[in-house]
Amino acid sequence: MRARSLVVGAVAILFWVNLVGVSPAQALPSESDRYCDGQTLSPVRGEEAHATLEGVHTFQPDLPAFDPAWGELVSLRYEVTVLPRISADAMALDGFHAQILNLSVGGWVRSGLAGNGADLGNVVASVSLVTSSTGFSQPKLGYGSASATRTYSAAEYASSPTFATTVEFPEQYIDPAAFDWRLYEDQLHVNTCVTYNYDSPRPTVDRVAGADRYSTAVRIAEQSSGGTVFITTGTNYPDALSAAPLAAQLDAPLLLVTPTSVPATVRAYLASVGPDKIIVVGGTPSVSAAVYSELSAYAASIERIAGADRYETSRLLAARFGTADVAFVATGRNFPDALVAGAAAGHLGGPVILVDGAASDLDTATADLIDDLDIAAVRVVGDLPSVSNGVYLDLYMMYLPGMTIRLAGADRFETARAVNREAFGEAAAALIATGNNFPDALAGSAWGGASDRPLYLSPQSCVPMGVLTDLGAYQVGAVTLLGGTPSLGTAVENLIACT
Numbered sequence: 001m002r003a004r005s006l007v008v009g010a011v012a013i014l015f016w017v018n019l020v021g022v023s024p025a026q027a028l029p030s031e032s033d034r035y036c037d038g039q040t041l042s043p044v045r046g047e048e049a050h051a052t053l054e055g056v057h058t059f060q061p062d063l064p065a066f067d068p069a070w071g072e073l074v075s076l077r078y079e080v081t082v083l084p085r086i087s088a089d090a091m092a093l094d095g096f097h098a099q100i101l102n103l104s105v106g107g108w109v110r111s112g113l114a115g116n117g118a119d120l121g122n123v124v125a126s127v128s129l130v131t132s133s134t135g136f137s138q139p140k141l142g143y144g145s146a147s148a149t150r151t152y153s154a155a156e157y158a159s160s161p162t163f164a165t166t167v168e169f170p171e172q173y174i175d176p177a178a179f180d181w182r183l184y185e186d187q188l189h190v191n192t193c194v195t196y197n198y199d200s201p202r203p204t205v206d207r208v209a210g211a212d213r214y215s216t217a218v219r220i221a222e223q224s225s226g227g228t229v230f231i232t233t234g235t236n237y238p239d240a241l242s243a244a245p246l247a248a249q250l251d252a253p254l255l256l257v258t259p260t261s262v263p264a265t266v267r268a269y270l271a272s273v274g275p276d277k278i279i280v281v282g283g284t285p286s287v288s289a290a291v292y293s294e295l296s297a298y299a300a301s302i303e304r305i306a307g308a309d310r311y312e313t314s315r316l317l318a319a320r321f322g323t324a325d326v327a328f329v330a331t332g333r334n335f336p337d338a339l340v341a342g343a344a345a346g347h348l349g350g351p352v353i354l355v356d357g358a359a360s361d362l363d364t365a366t367a368d369l370i371d372d373l374d375i376a377a378v379r380v381v382g383d384l385p386s387v388s389n390g391v392y393l394d395l396y397m398m399y400l401p402g403m404t405i406r407l408a409g410a411d412r413f414e415t416a417r418a419v420n421r422e423a424f425g426e427a428a429a430a431l432i433a434t435g436n437n438f439p440d441a442l443a444g445s446a447w448g449g450a451s452d453r454p455l456y457l458s459p460q461s462c463v464p465m466g467v468l469t470d471l472g473a474y475q476v477g478a479v480t481l482l483g484g485t486p487s488l489g490t491a492v493e494n495l496i497a498c499t
Contacts, residue, residue: 213439221253248346248449318351331357344423346449377402440483
């Protein structure tokens, strides 16, 4: 897959998606990529002479051929811009006054597919040279431009997939008018561009889901190696939010239990995998001593990572990274921001650190942790009031080499997009989870980080248009939904855009 930027490059409007009220037959090309090449002809340069551009000039632009792997070509647009550049001087015949020398450079431009080209028409670029005679002459520079375009069908391109541009100039295209002139430079620049309009392949969509949050986490865990298994409570979110990126580093699944029991599906998975180690995240109110004891029977070793509260637990998990280039900081008071940050952080090899987003300033323990981990860049996830300006400014004033940047959108869905654009330069596959609840995405966040898949959030009944735009810009080939139809309905499975 070609790597591409989300900011510049391809325009991804994704009309392969089934917009409400728009049938697939009305679909427009979903991608538009433009490539250009400039070439210059300079028959005369740096000496006195008359113009020598008369005649036929053929240019072979260095433009990439369309790659069928990009999708299905619909049409291409061929553009030619002629830019003459002439340096001359004019001697006034009757003293000290200004003169204007008008140059008309142009002719027929034949461009496009070699062997299947077409006349784009008569293009004329006007150049004006203004001189002021003061007893001696000085060269004056004039330049202009003119453009012509033509659109070819995919069938025309298939019959002759090479390009050529021909420019023909008549003789004596410079009119000396009523005064003497001398030419110092006679240059022609021809810029040729091709724009491919094509339909990008529609991604395949599958779903990973179980009967409940616990069995859904098991289905997701089946995609991982299982050497180490993380266990957190499925009744609350804070412990799993920071556990996900650490689990991603170990390619370890994240399973959910209740505070007082191990669900049957989890027991069956552990028995079949036989993990080397189990890491329980959270204190006894989250995972009781009895559950911890029961889990110990399924692995050679087991340990608990827990602090006095969700913030200390988060810091303990982050400290396990040892060092990291980047850390994502999110509020521990709600789940959406840290949820999507888990996959992004896991992909980049950094932690998610929870803070009290309502606090007026950054706590000392978190500041010390960032120093200890030798963090070069911090990405604060969520806008006000998720993370206060006081916390953000304290992080910013740490003057990290990679800076502190806030990633936020108008809502949780747009914030997820901002996080993914920051973290993922390319993505062959992506995950979508509900933005209305946390259980399905807790295990999915770890899987996303381990498998380099961005995690997007969606309502139950449609997919935000911005998410579809990003999927197209990344040329995502496969989308996996996390959770059953109560979480993500069939409209999401069909990639129907929200309106």
